[in-house]
Amino acid sequence: MERMERKPKLHQHQHSEITNDAGLPLDLIIDILSRLPAKFICQFRCVSKLWRAILSPPDPVLQNLHRNRSNSTPLLLFFYNSYHYIFFSSLDTQGQLQNWFTKQIGSPVQSRRFCQGLMCLLCSEHVYVCNPSTQELLQVPYSSKLCDIYDFALGFLPSTNEYKIAHWFLERDRNLDMVMVCQLFTIKGGPNSHGTWRVVGNSPHFLSVRRHPICVNGSFYWLVNGLRNSGNSMKILAFDLATEEYETVLCPKTYSGRYDDTDQLLSIEGSLCLVYGKQGEPHIDIWMMKDRKNQIWTKEYSFDIFATNRPLWILQYIPSGDGRDEEMLIWSQKGCLLFYNIKTRCIRNMGNLINKNIGIDFDMGVHLWPHLYFDSLYSLGAR
Template sequence: MAGILPRELILEILSWLPVTSLIRFRCVSKTWKFLISDPYLVKLHLERSSRTPQILLLERQRYKSQCFLAGLDSLPCLIQNPAPSSCGRILPCPEPYKYYLFGSCNGLLSLHDSLFTNQYEEHWVCFWNPATKHCSRPSPRLRLKYGGIGFHYDVNFGFGYDDKRNSYKVVAMLLDWNRHQMSVWVYSMGDVRWRRSLMTSLTFLNIDSNGYFLNGTINWIGLSSGEAKCLSYDLNNDTCRCFSVPEFIPENSGFPSMGVLNDCLCVCLDIERTVFVVLALKDVRDEKSWSRLVCVSYQTLIMSPYYYKLRILCMWGDLLLLAYSNWDANNIIITFNLKENKIERTRTYYKKFPNRIFSCNYVPSLILLT
């Protein structure tokens, strides 16, 4: 084929094929392997795959994590019957990273593991491409030494892509409770060490654990000086800023959670334990661009507002897939029709250990790991 069609046309054709097919074609010959590894094809394929992202559901149990992938073309199936056995694939996290999957970006998933002793704690990460079944080597270890009895850190991670430097990065946000200082450490894929990006006297208590990547920034939600805030770290210029969340008042609201829906940064919260609200930030660099995306009463949802955080897993047209855990640690998944303001389906999954279900966008890609 290479002798009949120009190389540019071959790459154009290949860019429309699924990753699974391209992985098989790489085994045909050295020529095909070289073609499918071409950086131009990898980038072009990613751009086109990003137009039809998939939904990744992460089920995090006390001792391990597993992923359930459901393609966008199967979202109707996921909405109608959101069970791992009925739609999509189960992807167990690769050994030994059984504990914490915290981010997804351009087809790569970021995994975290840690070690704790009496004198220090260590954290390290790796990157996993489920489509190519490749997992990177572990990063260098980020060692945090303890300063005495009662000394501890609050550590939270985020994963994203710095398009300015063409680099995938993990950001570790460290809150030193004893010194009342916060520092940000950054690891770029392939680097030999973690780099401390900044240190500030700002104290930010993260609520939702994961950092969410959107448009070159990684974002967390938490409390600062007793007020609900979003903390946003810009990967392009290594700056950090805090901004307020409208409508959220700690005295009359439950703990909020964060996510990304329809290319917007979203915050889920309840108001006075009666109404479930989702706020959307259209431009993550403009805190004035907040708007209401969802507003529905717990009475309409036929659930108690005191269960574990209600959150949106995904949105397809007017249908929302919501999840929460009840007192028995069962996962309850609700299919809610936003337009008609009614529940279409409720499913309960019984689990031996307490767990939580999260979601994020996922795009199968040919991105290579280092």
């Protein structure tokens, strides 16, 4: 009797050697699928056993191709919460509705964070992570420390393809001094997304609840008050998700912002940027960190934005592509959502289109602040 050899998993095969029943190479199937929205790709798991093997969880080659193609077609993701229900709507940059869905959750959402296609929702009794593209909702194990939460964030570590939820809380050390402690939860993706919370150390600065961290290239960044007699009144605190260590980053030498100004941190094309604009004035300066190791900044943008309602906050940077110029997504003084074309210096108002396509009043304010969103196949191993 001949010995039967166990076939390796599909992902271990050379893609060019695998064909389906119709004789199509797997490479071609993956190339076709990578051009489709994630919600359709998820539905194709029922087509055949081969496609289910490719899509549950998504093949790594498919994920990479899909991610690269999605990066050229940014979407705007709107989230709103009503009692025990959450609602997601995504629109393209012309205001056309692309996708929407709703989910029931255990308790109302108190706060949320967004990073690289996923959203983390903090509720009074639960913590969830959601992929709006695949409509997966993962309930994260609750930690008693979340009752004392000071701030929290969702980050992505590209080197391991993992997402990490971080939250900071205050407690007293052995000397009875108040310290800020960080706790992390890692999401690995796929059926083994579940993990545990663990404490990783204390922050050297007290963070400001007014300035939430952003994640750029696997590190969290905050604007914090500078130390006395240190020159600039503002500093940037960094937390590396790979090494789990803190570092203080100096602001650009030509930056003169104060804590009460409308300055903020932004991610532009994968680089950390510092945005500075004085309250009530239309002028905006944006510095980009060109060399993270040596902390070298360059002033990348400097422009004036004149509009009926002067802008207060730059929400997102929208890259150029598909005949589209680079734009800044801006939240203006009276709730208007504006697109500022950096090349032509023209402004277009998205508010009316959003009201029409989402079906609710955009003047609800910060609860509808959009996130720049790229369609994602990242699997949470949950439905």
